[in-house]
Amino acid sequence: AFFWLVSLLLASLIWFVSVHLSDQEDAKLQYGLLVFGAAVSVLLQEAFRFAYFKLLKKADEGLATISEDGRSPISLKQMAYVSGLSFGIISGVFSVINILADSIGPGIVGIHGDSPYYFITSAFLTMAVVLLHTFWGVIFFDACEKRRYWCLGLVVASHLVTSGLTFLNPWYEASLVPIYIITICMGVWAFFTAGGSFRNILKCLSCKQEDDSRVMMYSALQVPFED
């Protein structure tokens, strides 16, 4: 969350400077600067996600060297999930909390001609953003770990596309639906990246007792101790 905040800070700084250096009256220019600011912010977020990955990798190595069995207590996949989730939570909260706070107060939505569905669509968009960040975190860390740079590029590109789609608001059919399609695709991709498979789902749903594999695991564990 801290890393995301710092990235947001830097992006705001860039936007702020650019706005104050430019003509305040020109609406088109201001809108263009806003687009630019949003794009810079997305790129900075991904850059900071990468920086966080590097930090966690170092911490992981440190934990592994000092732990009893040579493995760190938290796996990289868990760290990826947590990092994605925290990015998502802080991003979602920053996007929506002021809207929520305003929604308590007296007022009428869309009285000046804006869409009356502002609150509900904001809620759905925020949910999509939170889920997306979580999935992106998992995929990103895995891609960095396995050095699959095309995956990284795809994650960044999909973030840019998602942010760009929100520019189509209030034409909600064009923005919400594709964003949710992207969310579902990313979710499936993240699931398979994290090691899931159809078999896992079936096993989970059927709640079978895995006695044989436990015995196997135990005997598999014995080997290192014997060494």
Add this chain to the structure above:
Amino acid sequence: MITFMNNSDSEDETCNERTSLMSAESPPVPSYQDGLQASEAGEVQTHRKRQTGGSCSSNNVADGDMSDLGVRVRENALENEEEELTLKYGAKHVIMLFVPVTLCMIVVVATIKSVRFYTEKNGQLIYTPFSEDTPSVGQRLLNSVLNTIIMISVIVVMTVFLVVLYKYRCYKFIHGWLILSSLMLLFLFTYIYLGEVLKTYNVAMDYPTLILVIWNFGAVGMICIHWKGPLQLQQAYLIMISALMALVFIKYLPEWSAWVILGAISIYDLMAVLCPKGPLRMLVETAQERNEPIFPALIYSSAMIWTVGMAKPDTAARGPSQQTWDAAEDGRENHSSPSHSDSQILETRSPVPSHPITSLEELEEEERGVKLGLGDFIFYSVLVGKAAATPSGDWNTTLACFVAILIGLCLTLLLLAVFKKALPALPISITFGLIFYFSTDNLVRPFMDTLASHQLYI
């Protein structure tokens, strides 16, 4: 209002005394650890030399010496074990501190956002005599700096006074002072707080009910904090009085003065803990020399640590661990420190076998928990509360400050584990908090507002 202002002298004095005490205490556990190491050296000289503290020197001296080799290997093993335990339990301690700090902040922010009283300007404390209602920016800045200087000097004077009292063993005076100030907090401030909350929600309460509620709350609080009580109740009371104190500060400190004071007090904290002649260091060292607990009721503890100040636990269940624990308690003062110093202490007591120590250590570390001075709670909450009280009503600023303070706390605990030295808790958190407050309020807020008005997401 007038009566409140008239009383302000005595109660603010105790408030400030409390503040000064708390800022004196504000370096957390780490500060005691410094004193702890000093007392260890005093107690067990020979053991200390052979222990991890002396491992460096023994490494240099006994290079080719076979007889020392065994000692070195054992020391290295102990050191590794110690580091491991430090990092493992360090993470747990961080979480144990997150919860109370977060709770205190939540109480303060919830009150600020809902009760109008605490954001209204109704006068100032006598400690900040210069008004900020001046026409020019320069004059306002000057006034706030002067206010800060006065406030910090009051705090320094109080702290030094306290240290002098402690050195000359005027315990009755100190205890009386503490009891008076906590009485004031628990009764008067709670009464005002309850009154304002009831006013906000337009709930009527008759005087007999009010008296009953306040009396019970205050009396149980006094007993819990100064004598024995269930641990969680004591923690809850400490959180509540920190929140009340923070609310008083938020209300009565003028805008710019508050920010300059926050900055100045973190610098003061840094100096007072790290400088050799700092009052806080002297206080801790004196307490160490006498093997006494430093003042109860000013430290938040997250586990059952003192046998004096808590309800007697199920002693039968504890058994041998309790005995070792009590022995360790006799050897050093109650306000213990994070795991690594505990393991150091335990090693000095029984140096030879490492396996039994590990299990005892772990047991006792889990029981010990971690401590943080109430001053830290108060100033963290003041920062977040001031962020919440900004006229623009922006929640992003509050959240950003909250995250910044927690990250600062994490870093402080990390540095503590790395340096194993006394470290103050305020500077890093407050610095991050201030940076994030000003940058979020001025840079991020317009950006996010513009994005939200177009319903854009980044």
